[in-house]
Amino acid sequence: MPYPFTDVSAHSLADLLSLAGRRAVVTGGARGLGKAIALRLAEAGADVVIADLDAGLATEAAADVSARFAGRAKGVHMDVTNSASVASAAQEAVDAFGGVDIWVNNAGIFPAVPVLQTPDDTWEQVFAVNTRGVFNGSREAARRMDGAGGVIVNIVSTAGFQGTAPGLSAYVSSKHAVRGMTKQMALELAPQGIRVLGVAPTFVPTEGNIAAAAAGAAALEAQGIDPSSAMPVMAQSLIGRIGTPDDIARVVLFCASDLSVIMTGSTLLADAGQTI
Template sequence: MTTAFADASLTPVRDLLSLTGRRAVVTGGAQGLGKAIAARLAEAGSDVLIGDVNADLAKETAAGIADRFPVRALGFGMDVSDAGSVRLGAEEALESFGGIDIWVNNAGIFPSVPVLQTSDSTWEQVFAVNTRGVFNGSREAARHMSNGKNGGVIINIVSTAGFGGTAPGLSAYVGSKHAVRGMTKQMALEFAPMGIRVLGVAPTFVPTEGNMAAAAQHAPSSGTETMDVMTNSLIGRIGTPDDIARVVLFCASDLSTIMTGSTLLADAGQTI
C-alpha cells in the first residue's frame, strides 16, 4: 500500500522549514560539508547524530552544536563501508533520540590516481565508502523510518562528478558518484510506499578540509593559488559549506515534500 505524503499547501513557511522534534543522522559529519549540514539541521530544530570514522572529532563537533542550539547532538564512531558499524550508529540514534527521520549520506573519499596507476584496492576502497556506504546508510535508515508514522527523508551527497567527467585521476570517484545518482532514483521508487523520500544534492567544489588538500595536489608548480583549480562560478564567488548545507536543509524540510528521486545541483552554474 502506497503512503500518501501530506499536502502542506496551508502550512506556514516557518512550520515547513522547522525540523523541531525530528531526529537526524549525518555521516562524515565531523568536519567540512557534514559539519555544516549537521549545524543547519540542528538550527532548524533537529536532534543530530554525527557519524564519522574520527570518533573524537565527531564528539567534539557534536558538543559544539549542542552548545549553540537547544537540541541533542551526539558524536559516534562510524565506518560507513562496514554495515555493522552503520547499524550500531543507527541503534545509537534510536536509543538516544527514539527514532530516525532524516539520514544524510555525506561521508566520502576522493583519492586522485590516474587510471593506469589505480590499484584494485584503491578502486574498491572508493566504492566501499562512496557507494556501498550510501547503500548501507540508506538501507539502515529505511528499516527504521518505515517503522515510524511520519516516514522520513534520505539525502545523498553526490557531486557534480556524478553528472560528467572531472579532473584527471578521479575515475573511481566519478564512477562512484554516478552510481549514487542511480541509487537515489531507484531507492526513491522502492521507499515511496514506506513514506520515505530520497533526494540527492550535488555540490560543486567548496573549500573544505578534504577538498583543499585534494586541490593542493593538483596546483601547478608555478605557484598558482590552490583555489584556481576551482571551476569558474557564475555567481561571482566560490561556494561555501553552508551554501550546500542550506540546500540539504531544504531537502530535509517539508518545503520539498513534492520531491523524491531528484539530485539537486548546488554547483554555482558549473554544469550549464
C-alpha cells in the same frame, strides 16, 4: 497501497522549514560539509547524531552543535564501509533520540590517480566509501524509518553528472552510481513514506577537500600531468565566488524539510552553474 505523504499546502513557511521533533544522522559529520549540514539541521530544530570515522572529533563537533542550538547532539563512531558499524551507529541514534527521521549520507573520499596507474585497492576503497557507504547508510536508515516515513539525502557531487579533473575516474564513477541509487531507492521506498534526494555540490573549500586536492595535485605532478588542469573544474562559477559549506548545507536543509515534500528521486545541482 496509499502513499503516506501529507499535503502541506496549508502550513506556514515557518512550519514547513522547521525540523522540531525530528531526529537526524549526518555521516562524515565531524567537520567540513558534514558539520555545516549538522549545524543547519540543528538550527532548524532537529536532534542530530554526528557520525564519523573519528569518534573523538565527532564528539567535539556534537558538543559545539549543542552549545550553539537548543537541540540535542551526539557524536558516534561510524565506518560507512562496514555494515555492522553503520547498523550500530544507527541504533545508537534510535537509543539516544527515539528514532531516525533524516539521514544524510555525506561521507566520501576522492583520491586522484590517473587511470593507467589506478591500483585495484584504490578503486575498491573509493566505491566502498562513496557508493557502498551510501547504500549501507540508506538501508539502515530506511529500516528504522519503516512505517513512520522520513528523508534520506545523498551528497552526490557534480561528478555525478559529468567527467571532471584528471585522475578522478573512480570518484566520478562512484558518484554516478550514487545518483542512480538515489533514483532507485526513491522508487522502492516511497510506499514507506520515505523520500530520497541527492544534492550535487560543486567543489567547496573544506579541510578534507583542500587536503585531498593538494594530495591529488602532487600525485598528478608525479605522473607528469599539470595539476593546474584540475583547477578550472574546481573553481568555475557563474555567481562570482566559490561556494561555501553552508551554501550546500542550506540546500540539504531544503531537502530534509517539508518545503520539498513533493520531491523524491531528484538530485539537486548546487553547483554555481558549473554544469551548464
